[in-house]
Amino acid sequence: MAVKVISPGLSATVQDLGRPGYYHLGIPLSGGMDRFALRVANMLVGNDEGAAVLEAVFMGPELEFTTPATVAVTGGDLPPKLNGEDCAGWEAFPVKAGDRLSFGFLKSGARAYIAVSGGIDVPVKLGSRSTYTLGALGGHEGRALKAGDELAVGAGGAGKGSVPENLRRLPGNPAELRMLPGLYWHRITAEAGKRFFADTWKVAPEADRIGYRFKGGTALDFVPREQPFGAGSNPSNIVDACYPYGSIQVPGGTEPIVLHRDAVSGGGYMMVGCVISADMDLIGQLQPHSPARFVEVTMDQALAARHDRQAALARVRAHLGL
Amino acid sequence: MAQIQSPLPGTFYRSSAPDKPPFKADGDPVAMGDVIGLIEVMKSFHEVRSEVAGTNIRFVTDNEDPVMAGAVLAEVD
Numbered sequence: 001m002a003v004k005v006i007s008p009g010l011s012a013t014v015q016d017l018g019r020p021g022y023y024h025l026g027i028p029l030s031g032g033m034d035r036f037a038l039r040v041a042n043m044l045v046g047n048d049e050g051a052a053v054l055e056a057v058f059m060g061p062e063l064e065f066t067t068p069a070t071v072a073v074t075g076g077d078l079p080p081k082l083n084g085e086d087c088a089g090w091e092a093f094p095v096k097a098g099d100r101l102s103f104g105f106l107k108s109g110a111r112a113y114i115a116v117s118g119g120i121d122v123p124v125k126l127g128s129r130s131t132y133t134l135g136a137l138g139g140h141e142g143r144a145l146k147a148g149d150e151l152a153v154g155a156g157g158a159g160k161g162s163v164p165e166n167l168r169r170l171p172g173n174p175a176e177l178r179m180l181p182g183l184y185w186h187r188i189t190a191e192a193g194k195r196f197f198a199d200t201w202k203v204a205p206e207a208d209r210i211g212y213r214f215k216g217g218t219a220l221d222f223v224p225r226e227q228p229f230g231a232g233s234n235p236s237n238i239v240d241a242c243y244p245y246g247s248i249q250v251p252g253g254t255e256p257i258v259l260h261r262d263a264v265s266g267g268g269y270m271m272v273g274c275v276i277s278a279d280m281d282l283i284g285q286l287q288p289h290s291p292a293r294f295v296e297v298t299m300d301q302a303l304a305a306r307h308d309r310q311a312a313l314a315r316v317r318a319h320l321g322l
Numbered sequence: 323m324a325q326i327q328s329p330l331p332g333t334f335y336r337s338s339a340p341d342k343p344p345f346k347a348d349g350d351p352v353a354m355g356d357v358i359g360l361i362e363v364m365k366s367f368h369e370v371r372s373e374v375a376g377t378n379i380r381f382v383t384d385n386e387d388p389v390m391a392g393a394v395l396a397e398v399d
Contacts, residue, residue, distance in 0.1 A: 010330060011364070058330050058363060058391060105392030106331065205332050205388075208364045287331040288363055289388035 002069060002153035003116060005145045006062040006100065014120050014139035014151070015113075017050040018261060019128035026265050029245055030130035030138065033111055033209060033261055033284025036169050037075035039313060041115035043320055044072035044092040046157040051119030052129035054145070056112045058287070060103020061145065063114070065095045070117035070159040076109020076170070076285050090168060092159025109170055109285040117156025132262055134210070160320045167316050169309075171282040174200050174291035177258070177275050179248065180302055184238060184270035188253075192221040196256075196272065197296055204255065205288040209262040212283050213255050214292060220253035220272075231268065238270045246280055247271040248294075256294075258283055278305035324374040326396045328389045332363030336385040344385070352379045352398050359395060374398050 005012075015038065018031025032038035032055055039049040054061070060078050065071075072092045073080045080087050081102045087093055089112075095101070103112070122129050122140050131139025140149055185193065199217035207213050222235035230239040236253050243249065243259055249269040250256045258275050260283060275283065276297060286292060297305070328334065336344040336359050346358050354375045360367045372379075376398035383395045 010368070058332075105327065105329070106390075107392070110331075205363050206365045287390070288333070289331070 002065060002067045002118075003120070003151040004064040004066055005147055005149040005151070006064055007147050008145040008149075009056050009059040009061040009103070012054050012056045012061045012145045013131035013133065014052050014122050015055040015130045016052040016128055018130050019126050019132070019138065022126055023245070023265050027126065027135065027137070028132060028262050028265065030128065030132045030261050032113060034075050034113070034281040036281045036309070036313065037111070038113045040090070040163055040168075040316055041072050041074040041113040042119070043316060043322055044074070044090070044160050044163065045070045045115045045117040046160055047115060047117060047119050051115070052122060053116070053120060054114040056103075056114065057110060058106055060112060062100060062102040064098070064100050066097055066150075067153070068094065068096050069153060069156060071095050071101065072115050072159065073112050074115075074163070074168075075112040077107040078109070078112040079104035079107065088162065091162035094159065106287075110287050111284050116153050117159075118154030119156070121152040121154045134262060160322070163316055163319065167312070167319055169281065169312060171285050171292075174293050175282055175286055176293055176295050177279050177282065178295045178297045178302065178305060179273045179275045180297060180299060182247065182271050182273035185272055187222055187225070187235070187270050188272065189221045189223055192218070196220065197294055200291050200293055201256070203286045203288050203290050203292060207286070207288065209260055211257040211259045211263055212286065213257045215255050217256070220250055222253060236270050237268050240266055240268045242266045243271065244274055246275040246277065248273055248275065260284070276302040276305055278302070278309040324376065324398045325394045326358060326370065326372055326374070326398060328361055328370060328391060328393045328395055330361045330363055330368060331389060331391045332361040332368075334383050334385065334387050334389045334395060335360040335362065335367070336381065346379050346381075346396075348380050350379050351377050361389065370395060372398065
């Protein structure tokens with residue numbers, strides 16, 4: 001055993017890059033909400049980028065190490081403290097047996113990634129160590145961590161330095177979430193479509209790993225239709241369809257919900273489009289009440305953004321000499 | 323004077339339900355461990371407990387206000 005949970009914070013889970021390949025069976029991707037930060041945390045402690053780490057949301061856990069290791073904390077600005085002394089985020093530091101890692105108040109962002117050299121060694125379930133709490137699958141006993149839990153860690157090596165601010169990626173204010181209008185865009189009026197992009201929305205407090213709900217924008221006006229066989233009576237209802245990762249559904253036309261890593265895979269709400277994969281990490285760093293806008297892009301722009309994100313990771317690897 | 327800070331970002335509530343009286347009124351005494359409010363985030367409510375004791379609490383954040391982590395909710399003398 002190498003990491004003991006003294007207190008779990010609000011919700012800390014074991015996550016890796018996720019569990020793709022089972023969404024058609026209703027088992028979501030899971031994995032880190034900010035996979036850029038997750039990858040960098042692993043790079044800093046000399047792990048494979050897809051090793052399992054701890055994801056903490058809004059409030060840090062308190063952990064005790066029972067064996068020496070190298071640790072790094074990335075993601076939102078949740079200031080780490082080693083034995084009560086401030087230490088830097090986005091930087092590898094050694095810990096000794098008996099050392100305690102705790103955190104100050106969250107300053108910005110929403111989620112921190114705590115990587116330990118060797119990776120968190122929980123059983124692999126359907127190809128991943130990620131926790132899917134709703135399905136009680138993966139991670140540590142399929143659930144968020146509790147006080148008294150002990151986590152095994154693999155064999156690890158030395159730290160790789162630090163990552164400066166200009167190589168990190170966090171959302172702006174307001175966050176700009178690029179999206180491709182989708183299959184059901186035709187259900188809303190042209191004027192409603194313009195307002196959707198013009199409005200500044202705010203993250204609702206209930207936003208979580210399943211979906212991020214946004215409030216404060218204008219309700220959508222729908223194009224009149226004859227209710228299709230199999231669809232609900234609300235104009236936002238459709239005949240049940242698959243829900244892609246990143247899809248934006250608007251139940252009742254009022255509050256858009258972006259489906260994230262632990263989302264359901266299908267249902268009967270129309271989707272106005274999808275947030276592009278390059279910007280899903282940014283959503284994982286949004287606090288309740290923080291402002292966000294949706295920005296329309298084309299498929300070519302979405303693919304260029306994906307390349308930019310891969311280039312940003314390549315710059316971090318080059319900086320760390322990996 | 324001591325400050326009681328919110329451990330979480332979310333929405334601050336001073337009572338357990340809309341039709342219930344607040345946990346504490348301005349001027350009330352506070353014991354260590356007393357619940358002074360709730361923070362709503364991620365579909366659940368989290369109690370905020372005082373880590374200090376005092377004879378006079380004054381709220382500086384209003385009911386249903388959005389708060390950041392570390393926001394001062396109340397001051398205690």
